[in-house]
Amino acid sequence: MKTLSAPNTKHFISLDPFSKEELLYLIQKGLAFKQANEWPQAYQHVFVANLFFENSTRTHKSFEIAERKMGMNVIPFEASTSSVQKGETLYDTVLTLSAIGADICVIRHYEEAFYKELLDSPSIQTHIINAGDGSGEHPSQSLLDIMTIYEEFGSFEGLHIAIVGDLRHSRVAKSNMKILHRLGARLYFSGPKEWFDDRFNDYGQYVDMDELVTFVDVMMMLRVQHERHENQEQFSKTQYHQQYGLTLIREQQMKDQAIILHPAPVNRDVELASDLVEAPRSRIVTQMSNGVFARMAILDTVMHYKEEA
Amino acid sequence: MKTLSAPNTKHFISLDPFSKEELLYLIQKGLAFKQANEWPQAYQHVFVANLFFENSTRTHKSFEIAERKMGMNVIPFEASTSSVQKGETLYDTVLTLSAIGADICVIRHYEEAFYKELLDSPSIQTHIINAGDGSGEHPSQSLLDIMTIYEEFGSFEGLHIAIVGDLRHSRVAKSNMKILHRLGARLYFSGPKEWFDDRFNDYGQYVDMDELVTFVDVMMMLRVQHERHENQEQFSKTQYHQQYGLTLIREQQMKDQAIILHPAPVNRDVELASDLVEAPRSRIVTQMSNGVFARMAILDTVMHYKEEA
Amino acid sequence: MKTLSAPNTKHFISLDPFSKEELLYLIQKGLAFKQANEWPQAYQHVFVANLFFENSTRTHKSFEIAERKMGMNVIPFEASTSSVQKGETLYDTVLTLSAIGADICVIRHYEEAFYKELLDSPSIQTHIINAGDGSGEHPSQSLLDIMTIYEEFGSFEGLHIAIVGDLRHSRVAKSNMKILHRLGARLYFSGPKEWFDDRFNDYGQYVDMDELVTFVDVMMMLRVQHERHENQEQFSKTQYHQQYGLTLIREQQMKDQAIILHPAPVNRDVELASDLVEAPRSRIVTQMSNGVFARMAILDTVMHYKEEA
Incomplete structure (x- = not known):
């Protein structure tokens, strides 16, 4: 791994401007805060x-x-x-x-x-x-997501990562796909096809949920954002869960070391079966814990900003 | 007095599981915080x-x-x-x-x-x-109530304590009657008879307000909880005050050393005459002050919890 | 300048009871907090x-x-x-x-x-x-206003100060006119004549806005308090700005050293042209900064209160 470099930034608006080395620096900084007692x-x-x-x-x-x-x-x-x-x-x-x-x-x-x-x-x-x-970006969520993946696998190269669900309305999806792609992961998308559009094609391909569960390392589920949908839902919660959700049956098809992520709050039994929230392969609680340390890394970074001479 | 013992509890849900010695420990802890400057x-x-x-x-x-x-x-x-x-x-x-x-x-x-x-x-x-x-329990209120009584009388044995008012909807009434009974006090109830039911008979007897005021040591008034009553009130505020309230006239019948308690907020001129809130025998302001120290005792207790080996 | 004396007051309700020396003490105290790093x-x-x-x-x-x-x-x-x-x-x-x-x-x-x-x-x-x-008083705002003027000019004697706008509904206007008059400033008022009444005549005179801008040292604009007006506004925002507001054209008539004050929030392009909020002669941002230090002086003052023997 190359030497990591601290990003010099007054504001923290997006992960987009950061290089791979800067992103890894932020991840390491967050994990260092997690390990520190002081x-x-x-x-x-x-x-x-x-x-x-x-x-x-x-x-x-x-x-x-x-x-x-x-x-x-x-x-x-x-x-x-x-x-x-x-x-x-x-x-x-x-x-x-x-x-x-x-x-x-x-x-x-x-x-x-x-x-x-x-x-x-x-x-x-x-x-x-x-x-x-x-509906823009949510960079502190992205940072905690990549920090949680890195903590699990120690690298992004060659990881198969799925982003599933409300792609169109999700700030998380947009932030994450660009960043994970830059970090070397291979991306896949699933969920209702009407929420998938051309922008996503640049970063990865659409795969049907039943196939997707069998080979990914990271299953990143998105929240159905009822509050951002202007019209009536096109499907009931049960229908959504059956067609696009991580059901108990689908979860059994996942690889042994594969993990589940969700930014929460979870619509239980919609995006994923309620019992999976605290399942052994779920990192949803870990994501929340890591969120504090990711944000400490962000606060620390802007406070270290030095204006250029 | 027997040696007091600190309760070992991870959570603080009710005073019910605590022995008499544990309750006295909590009271003493609260009073110690009150006396401490540091x-x-x-x-x-x-x-x-x-x-x-x-x-x-x-x-x-x-x-x-x-x-x-x-x-x-x-x-x-x-x-x-x-x-x-x-x-x-x-x-x-x-x-x-x-x-x-x-x-x-x-x-x-x-x-x-x-x-x-x-x-x-x-x-x-x-x-x-x-x-x-x-409508369940309110154990931190109970603790500050018994702490205030103990601070006044130094003991519960043989004290005559009245609980008056909205017995059915009051969390305070239910918590307090069990605890005060355990601590050795003699209990009496008053207020609208339709709010009194069989559960209270195990702990004390119903006495008419005009008789009650003449002999109790502690007059614990309950708040009429307008927000928990589904139907129209059966009586006007004036009617309630005249029939069940602590009026200025009734207060004059109280024993010299008797005190008035109320969890507050007081419906002034309903449960008790407005002028009695800050009267010499009122401990309503003391209750509020003691509430901080009772809660310090609770916080201190759960933080000292030790998981058994 | 006479020796300044710290006001001995338990409460801080109004600047009215304070002498000129006490007011100058409060100003100096606020400016001292501003200069201190500790x-x-x-x-x-x-x-x-x-x-x-x-x-x-x-x-x-x-x-x-x-x-x-x-x-x-x-x-x-x-x-x-x-x-x-x-x-x-x-x-x-x-x-x-x-x-x-x-x-x-x-x-x-x-x-x-x-x-x-x-x-x-x-x-x-x-x-x-x-x-x-x-609609009473707002003494901490008054203190920060006079502190900002004093910081600029070092004295109040002979200063020409205009208070312009919603005189009737403004707490700031009432507090400030009495205090600035006591401190030796010459006051002028402008704005809709129906909001001007006899009370103001004791402290200064009404002057038309076009004349006023040419000679004042301090142009203190008041916020139109839409939320305190019971009836429909008598004029549109544009009309108000043209007749009574500090337009870009009027601002050019102001003296070189003259400053603009406004308690904020500003109704941009109503009381004053939006571009003037951050203009060189505006002290609106300075007022906000000074507000913290004025309030530190107030807090410090009441905490130093000594009950008389």
């Missing part, structure tokens, strides 16, 4: 605000814990009781938080690329971390 | 989440303060902006919090015995503290 | 609760940051999930927070003079800080 205490004068304009438990709370493990001060922010209710824009809200001393703003927002106007502002000083932008 | 700093790597699915000021905030006085890290949790809004269950929410590093979950939930499925899970590692389960 | 660590056993019954970002969050920079413990409080939802009054809520250990309550409430009953209570021990009372 956490950095260098950040006790750092203020961070988490602006979540969409409901979240995992991402929101694991950022909160990551920040506290770094020794940072967390400024609570609730969109529902902020001046956003008086019509204040995201730009003016972040400008305010920057002015009153927030060093980092972690933002989840329903608008794709919400961060664009924030990065260009001469008055906004804070580091921006993208915790999910509409 | 608080334990051993818990600064402990993460605790407070999951309140019902509105609360006293219980929620006194747990928050207790946790901070113990030096713990509090992870904010708001049901209204969590993935519960995407349909995530309590089980999956606690599984998540456990996975991302919560050592303790303090939970108030509208469902009776919500904790059952949590205690059996092999994947959920966190200590569970019951901060009120539907 | 903050007081003497307050780590102090508990503070922020009770905001109206939406807020700036005031709420800058109090939060100020408290944490003082090393205080912040107890989160959300009106929407508190027992206020069960009908509990502000008095009983503050009584509870006082009983469970809050040393300071910072309160914003929609009712004018909400604090009156709190100050008289024998049972409520906490310091009360007024973070805005209905």
Whole structure:
């Protein structure tokens, strides 16, 4: 393996700009935080605000814990009781938080690329971390996903990885397919064909679920995002589970060492059988645990940013 | 007094399983925290989440303060902006919090015995503290109640204690009657007879309010829980106050050393006359203060849990 | 300049009772906190609760940051999930927070003079800080405003200061006109004449906007408070901007050293042209930054209160 290099980035918007070596650095950094019993205490004068304009438990709370493990001060922010209710824009809200001393703003927002106007502002000083932008990207989830795969297999080269389900609406799918492809994995897709489109063809091929389960190393299931579907579902939950889900029967066809991932929250008995959530080959609970350490790596990275001379 | 023994318990669900000696230990522990100026700093790597699915000021905030006085890290949790809004269950929410590093979950939930499925899970590692389960129990309130009585009288033996009001809907009534009975107090009940049922006969007798006030040592008033009554109230607030409430006139019939308790929030001029809330014999403000120290005793107890070999 | 004297006050309700010397002390204290790199660590056993019954970002969050920079413990409080939802009054809520250990309550409430009953209570021990009372006062905003002016000009004597806009509904206008007048500034008012009334005549005169811009040193714009107007607006946003707003054209008439203030959130292109928010003469971002340090001065002041013998 080549020498890993720390990415020098003020903001953390996407994994896309990072080289393979930088991605491996971030993974190693996260795993190092996981193994450490002592956490950095260098950040006790750092203020961070988490602006979540969409409901979240995992991402929101694991950022909160990551920040506290770094020794940072967390400024609570609730969109529902902020001046956003008086019509204040995201730009003016972040400008305010920057002015009153927030060093980092972690933002989840329903608008794709919400961060664009924030990065260009001469008055906004804070580091921006993208915790999910509409149907855009979700880089901290991608990082914890690849960290969990790396922790299991020690490498990406030649791994067969399936991404299955709500491909069109999933931030995770879009982030992950580009990154896993760059890291050397072979990708496969499954799920309803109407949610599969040409963009995915560049990264991997569509395979029917019954065949897919027999040969992949990683079965990455996506959440059916009921809240992003405008029309009635085209199929019932039972139908979805039978056609595209990881049923108990399909799981038995998986290779011995193959693992199951899911970003959660799981729609139990839809994407996968409820009993598989805590099954031996499931890494869903591990993903959640790793999420804290992945986010510590992200926070640490932006805080080490050095402006070029 | 026999030697007190610290209860060894991973979770804190009810006072019911504790012996008299264990209950007295918890009381003494709480009173010791009250007298101390310095608080334990051993818990600064402990993460605790407070999951309140019902509105609360006293219980929620006194747990928050207790946790901070113990030096713990509090992870904010708001049901209204969590993935519960995407349909995530309590089980999956606690599984998540456990996975991302919560050592303790303090939970108030509208469902009776919500904790059952949590205690059996092999994947959920966190200590569970019951901060009120539907119409079930409310053990931290019970502990602060008995702590306040003990602080006043130094013993329970032979004390005459009245529990008055909304017996049927009250978590406090059910927790307290069993515990106070075990500790040696003599119990009496009053309030609307339709809210009194056979379960109470095992612990004490129903006495009319006008007689009751003349001889009890402790007058424990319950809150009329408008939010748990499905039908229209059978009586107006004035009628309730006149028939079952602690009026200014009735209060004058009380013994010199008798005290008034109420878990609060008080419906002023319903359960008791507004002026009695801060009257000399009221211990309602003391109850609130003691609530913080009772909860410190609870947090300390579960953190001292040792798995048996 | 005379020797400055620290105000001795248990509560912080209004700037009105303070002498000129006390006001200058508060300003100097705030500016000293701004220059310091190290903050007081003497307050780590102090508990503070922020009770905001109206939406807020700036005031709420800058109090939060100020408290944490003082090393205080912040107890989160959300009106929407508190027992206020069960009908509990502000008095009983503050009584509870006082009983469970809050040393300071910072309160914003929609009712004018909400604090009156709190100050008289024998049972409520906490310091009360007024973070805005209905259409009453907003003293922490006033302090940050005068601190920003003082930082710029080093004195108030002879300064020409305009307060422009929604005079009738503005807490800021009422607080500021009295204080700036006391500090020796000359005041002018502008905006819709129907929002100007006799009370303002004691402090300064009404001047048409086109004339006003040419000679003032400080142009203090007020927010049009859509949420406090009961009827339909009498003018469109464009009309308001043209008649009473600080347009790009008017701004060019301002003196070289003149500055623009606005308490924010700004209704962009209503009170002032959007491009002026971050213009060179704007001190709107500085106001936000100074708000944290002004609030540190307030917190420090009430904590130094000594009861007279």
